[in-house]
Amino acid sequence: MTTLDSRVDEVAQEIANWEAAQQENLLQKLVDLNYRRGLKELSEKIQNRLRAEGKLDQSVDEIFAELAHVRKKLPTVNAL
Numbered sequence: 001m002t003t004l005d006s007r008v009d010e011v012a013q014e015i016a017n018w019e020a021a022q023q024e025n026l027l028q029k030l031v032d033l034n035y036r037r038g039l040k041e042l043s044e045k046i047q048n049r050l051r052a053e054g055k056l057d058q059s060v061d062e063i064f065a066e067l068a069h070v071r072k073k074l075p076t077v078n079a080l
Contacts, residue, residue: 015023050056055063 015026
C-alpha cells in the first residue's frame, strides 16, 4: 500500500503544478466518471432486484403503475 500511497503523492504533486484550468478540467472529469459509476451501480442494483422479484421483463409503464398503486396505499402525512 505504501507504494500506491507514494504514487498518489507523486501524481498529486504533479497535478498541483498544473494550471488552474487544467486542474478544474480534471476535477470535472472525476466528477463525471464517479457520477456515471454511481448510475451504473444503481442500475445494476435495480436490475438485480427486479430479477430477484421476477419482474425484469416487466415494462417501465407497468413498474410505474405498480409504484403508483403502492403510494396510494401509504398513509398520507398532513402538511403543517
